[in-house]
Amino acid sequence: RGAMAAAAARSARRYEPGARPSAGGRGCRCAGGGPRRAGKAAHAVFGPRSFGALAFAGARGTASPAARCSAATKGNTVGSPSLSLDLNDVRDALIRMEDSIIFAIIERTQFLRNQNVYESGGVNVPGFDVDGRQQSMVEYILRNTEQMHGQIRRYTSPDEHPFYPEDLPKLVLPPINYPSLLHPYGERININDQVMTLYFENLLPRITMDGDDGNYGSTALCDVNVLQTLSKRIHYGKYVAESKFNANPDLYEPLIKAKDEAGIMNLLTVESVERKVVRRVRNKACVFGQDIQDVMGTISISTEDVAQSKTKVEPERIARLYNDWIMPLNKQVQLEYLLHRLD
Numbered sequence: 001r002g003a004m005a006a007a008a009a010r011s012a013r014r015y016e017p018g019a020r021p022s023a024g025g026r027g028c029r030c031a032g033g034g035p036r037r038a039g040k041a042a043h044a045v046f047g048p049r050s051f052g053a054l055a056f057a058g059a060r061g062t063a064s065p066a067a068r069c070s071a072a073t074k075g076n077t078v079g080s081p082s083l084s085l086d087l088n089d090v091r092d093a094l095i096r097m098e099d100s101i102i103f104a105i106i107e108r109t110q111f112l113r114n115q116n117v118y119e120s121g122g123v124n125v126p127g128f129d130v131d132g133r134q135q136s137m138v139e140y141i142l143r144n145t146e147q148m149h150g151q152i153r154r155y156t157s158p159d160e161h162p163f164y165p166e167d168l169p170k171l172v173l174p175p176i177n178y179p180s181l182l183h184p185y186g187e188r189i190n191i192n193d194q195v196m197t198l199y200f201e202n203l204l205p206r207i208t209m210d211g212d213d214g215n216y217g218s219t220a221l222c223d224v225n226v227l228q229t230l231s232k233r234i235h236y237g238k239y240v241a242e243s244k245f246n247a248n249p250d251l252y253e254p255l256i257k258a259k260d261e262a263g264i265m266n267l268l269t270v271e272s273v274e275r276k277v278v279r280r281v282r283n284k285a286c287v288f289g290q291d292i293q294d295v296m297g298t299i300s301i302s303t304e305d306v307a308q309s310k311t312k313v314e315p316e317r318i319a320r321l322y323n324d325w326i327m328p329l330n331k332q333v334q335l336e337y338l339l340h341r342l343d
Helices: 002-014 040-046 065-072 087-109 137-151 184-188 192-207 216-235 237-247 249-257 261-268 271-288 303-308 315-339
Strands: none
Touching: 087 192, 087 216, 087 237, 087 271, 087 315, 137 216, 192 216, 192 315, 216 237, 216 315, 237 249, 237 261, 237 315, 249 261, 249 315, 261 315, 271 315
């Protein structure tokens, strides 16, 4: 049994997406803690790809997922290019997330609003709160998705945040040990309640048409995908904040010690960069929202041409989403993280 267990462990490590290549294939790495994360279509097993061994020296509590993971696989460290403090890597990761968000929104726009998906009892799902309230269909699917993904360690990755962290299951895969790039306070930051408000109250009414087409399952799955991509992009502010702090500690430390929120926010805000992000997102939405033909001319991204063409999603709405919600919430995460960076 011992030999079989060892062989099984070697086999599991071999197929970890983030591991250093070994004679049999890819090796394993492990998760270090923080509200959790993953990548690329669930990375198959929600283990990240490899990256440099930068580590933050802060101690982590034994109750965290990170501590549980590192205890199981000591000395076997894993990383991902999306988990890096290099400003260029951080910028690249944010740009890739733009693509994921736009495509997820485009997928959702193909269905009508389907309000029954969001109402308790609108669809008879076998999910109930402790007080007996029947869950909405989208809540039921989101909770069960997190149950399944949680078992295969999605939420042990430090760039993933569950919407229902109190209900996460035990792992069925061996844990992974991620290097700790962030201050331990970063594990406490989870604003997914605001992400849900952003999506259901502000974004969803703007990207869908009223009506009911009966595609409840597909609708809820698309909703879950949008929520998860938004959450990852917004909480990535922790890495943005740490990289900015490392680049200019002398500027940030006095403001942090004084708890000067306005001063910190002023340092975090670079309006020229934000305008560039909004323009890039709008242009991507113009291109991604058009049908690509086997033979076609130049795709125009001018406001006039886009208004005349039939696009899957309004580029201006995606641009406003970024300008009015995603970037402000991302900076909110940055601010909260930095206020405790010297704790």
